[in-house]
Amino acid sequence: MVTKNQIKLVVSLKQKKYRSQHGLFVVEGEKLVNELLNSGFKTYQIFVDDTGLVQKFEQAEVVPAKTLKQMSSLTHPSGILGVFRVKDSEALDLDDWVVVLDAVRDPGNMGTIIRLCDWFGIKRLVCSTDTVDCYNPKVLQATMGSIARVNVEYTDLITFLDKTDIPIYGAYMDGESVYGSNLAKKGVLVMGNEANGVSAEVGKFITKKISIPQFGATTTESLNVATATGILLNEIRRG
Amino acid sequence: MVTKNQIKLVVSLKQKKYRSQHGLFVVEGEKLVNELLNSGFKTYQIFVDDTGLVQKFEQAEVVPAKTLKQMSSLTHPSGILGVFRVKDSEALDLDDWVVVLDAVRDPGNMGTIIRLCDWFGIKRLVCSTDTVDCYNPKVLQATMGSIARVNVEYTDLITFLDKTDIPIYGAYMDGESVYGSNLAKKGVLVMGNEANGVSAEVGKFITKKISIPQFGATTTESLNVATATGILLNEIRRG
Numbered sequence: 001m002v003t004k005n006q007i008k009l010v011v012s013l014k015q016k017k018y019r020s021q022h023g024l025f026v027v028e029g030e031k032l033v034n035e036l037l038n039s040g041f042k043t044y045q046i047f048v049d050d051t052g053l054v055q056k057f058e059q060a061e062v063v064p065a066k067t068l069k070q071m072s073s074l075t076h077p078s079g080i081l082g083v084f085r086v087k088d089s090e091a092l093d094l095d096d097w098v099v100v101l102d103a104v105r106d107p108g109n110m111g112t113i114i115r116l117c118d119w120f121g122i123k124r125l126v127c128s129t130d131t132v133d134c135y136n137p138k139v140l141q142a143t144m145g146s147i148a149r150v151n152v153e154y155t156d157l158i159t160f161l162d163k164t165d166i167p168i169y170g171a172y173m174d175g176e177s178v179y180g181s182n183l184a185k186k187g188v189l190v191m192g193n194e195a196n197g198v199s200a201e202v203g204k205f206i207t208k209k210i211s212i213p214q215f216g217a218t219t220t221e222s223l224n225v226a227t228a229t230g231i232l233l234n235e236i237r238r239g
Numbered sequence: 240m241v242t243k244n245q246i247k248l249v250v251s252l253k254q255k256k257y258r259s260q261h262g263l264f265v266v267e268g269e270k271l272v273n274e275l276l277n278s279g280f281k282t283y284q285i286f287v288d289d290t291g292l293v294q295k296f297e298q299a300e301v302v303p304a305k306t307l308k309q310m311s312s313l314t315h316p317s318g319i320l321g322v323f324r325v326k327d328s329e330a331l332d333l334d335d336w337v338v339v340l341d342a343v344r345d346p347g348n349m350g351t352i353i354r355l356c357d358w359f360g361i362k363r364l365v366c367s368t369d370t371v372d373c374y375n376p377k378v379l380q381a382t383m384g385s386i387a388r389v390n391v392e393y394t395d396l397i398t399f400l401d402k403t404d405i406p407i408y409g410a411y412m413d414g415e416s417v418y419g420s421n422l423a424k425k426g427v428l429v430m431g432n433e434a435n436g437v438s439a440e441v442g443k444f445i446t447k448k449i450s451i452p453q454f455g456a457t458t459t460e461s462l463n464v465a466t467a468t469g470i471l472l473n474e475i476r477r478g
Contacts, residue, residue: 108347112463119462121454144460179477215360215476221383223358223469224351230466231473237454238418 002047002063010047010071010083016133023086025135028074030056033082035145044083047071052079073137086135089153092124094166096186097236101127102157102202103193104225110134111142112226113191118146120233125152126160128202161205164188168207170198171232173222175209178235189236191229241286241302249286249310249322255372262325264374267313269295272321274384283322286310291318312376325374328392331363333405335425336475340366341396341441342432343464349373350381351465352430357385359472364389367396367441400444403427407446409437410471412461414448417474428475430468 012018013026024044027036030053037043046060049068054060057080069077099122104110110132117125132139134152161168167187190206192198198206212223212231223231251257252265263283266275269292276282285299288307293299296319308316338361343349349371356364371378373391400407406426429445431437437445451462451470462470 112466115460115463116466118455119451119453146460149456212358212473213476214358216357217388221354221385224354227351227355227466227469230462230470234451234470234473237452 002061002067006045007067007071010081013083014073014137016136019086019133019135024083025086025140026071026073026081026083026137027140028072028081028137029078029141030080032140032145033057033080035148036082036084039148041087041148042085044085046083047081049077049079074141090151092151094164094186094188096124097122097233098124098126098188099229099233100157100161100188100190101125101131102190102198103128103130103196104191105130105132106194106225107132107136107138108142109194109224109226110136111139111144113229114139114143114150114152115146116226116230116233117150118143120237122233123149123151125150126157127152127154128157129154157202158205161188161202164205168205169210170203170206170208171228172197172209172211175211177213178210178232179213181208181210183236187236189229189232191225191232194225241300241306245284246306246310249320252322253312253376255375258325258372258374263322264325264379265310265312265320265322265376266379267311267320267376268317268380269319271379271384272296272319274387275321275323278387280326280387281324283324285322286320288316288318313380329390331390333403333425333427335363336361336472337363337365337427338468338472339396339400339427339429340364340370341429341437342367342369342435343430344369344371345433345464346371346375346377347381348433348463348465349375350378350383352468353378353382353389353391354385355465355469355472356389357382359476361472362388362390364391365396365399366391366393368393396441397444400427400441403444407444408449409442409445409447410467411436411448411450414450416452417449417471418452420447420449422475426475428468428471430464430471433464 019025046057047063048057048060049065050062051065054062167184169187170190190198258264285296286302287293287296287299288304289301290304406423408426409429429437
């Protein structure tokens with residue numbers, strides 16, 4: 001039987017403060033729960049409602065549909081909710097490209113970027129401490145499970161970049177065209193905040209400013225940060 | 240003075256049925272209204288609330304903030320709302336690349352794709368009749384004004400593709416790598432539905448199936464349709 005305290009714990013995990021305090025986070029939906037179960041994340045508890053997925057998840061605690069709805073962040077709960085332990089970020093070497101996010105705030109953008117890193121085989125995503133939390137429910141839904149395969153770290157970017165000895169590329173509106181940039185075999189790609197781009201402090205560490213050429217009217221708004229990340233990662237991998 | 244009927248009209252335009260009936264649509268925010276005022280769209284009426292933008296928009300009808308809030312689709316209304324006339328789509332020649340959408344449903348994806356067409360100088364976006372309406376308020380917000388520069392048509396894709404005499408490329412998970420595809424100087428790029436991809440009927444007209452190579456684990460979910468469109472348009476333009 002699920003206790004009131006368990007329900008309260010799961011509900012509290014919608015907030016970053018409690019995710020940090022307990023070292024736990026929540027994902028919803030059969031696909032996402034399965035991805036996390038088959039990953040390096042440790043399972044804390046799985047809840048299913050009494051209408052469908054009981055047979056498939058034998059280790060799950062069965063709760064009434066209305067209790068699962070109470071725990072859920074979704075308008076239409078999916079019938080399954082998994083609580084997992086936050087993973088300590090691994091100390092990966094700088095032996096491949098690394099993506100760095102400088103104050104990316106939108107959960108949808110963050111989720112899409114994690115999914116893109118996974119697609120393009122980028123294992124390491126380094127984020128400033130004011131970047132949106134990767135365990136935010138909206139981020140996790142947008143990753144479509146890719147969170148299981150990309151190592152996300154939050155750290156002081158100045159310290160990180162200061163120690164980095166591979167080329168550091170930054171996405172700027174007025175950078176050099178990425179088409180002619182002769183990108184290095186391994187490097188760091190810094191993507192900035194949605195409204196303000198790369199911050200001045202981080203900008204000091206950029207070896208080369210790059211941009212995606214524009215072919216339409218020059219009044220066009222800059223590309224969305226997630227779309228730009230996709231195009232630049234494609235440029236990096238296509239060689 | 241704004242009348243009850245005017246308010247009722249603006250509110251009704253949140254629904255596609257009434258947008259089609261009246262041939263009108265609504266955008267909100269200073270930037271978007273300005274983009275539309277400086278475009279080929281005809282202005283029907285501009286409303287500003289009595290708190291800020293009165294000086295900047297002299298032709299605007301001033302209404303109390305609470306009336307504007309009532310008309311608005313936004314949680315936090317921006318103080319300005321413009322009603323414009325739907326434009327008849329122009330009969331553009333097939334002298335450049337054209338993007339075709341086959342049942343794209345998500346307003347955010349649609350808006351991002353319009354913004355990407357604008358960035359990459361694609362003037363013509365042809366949509367199946369079951370693609371989300373480009374005058375949907377969520378689409379318009381996501382376009383960031385690009386709707387003013389991209390010609391969006393809704394038509395029967397079978398008839399359109401049957402008459403097309405330039406190469407027709409389709410985005411497929413199992414297509415040939417776009418890196419080695421020797422893309423034509425001009426062509427049609429077909430992007431499919433979020434869940435099901437390109438439909439079988441449309442698929443019959445595809446000259447070449449293309450895909451974006453994957454570098455990560457093969458269990459990764461396919462790329463989001465807007466992200467994939469961005470990467471493919473970049474491939475088309477980079478040459």
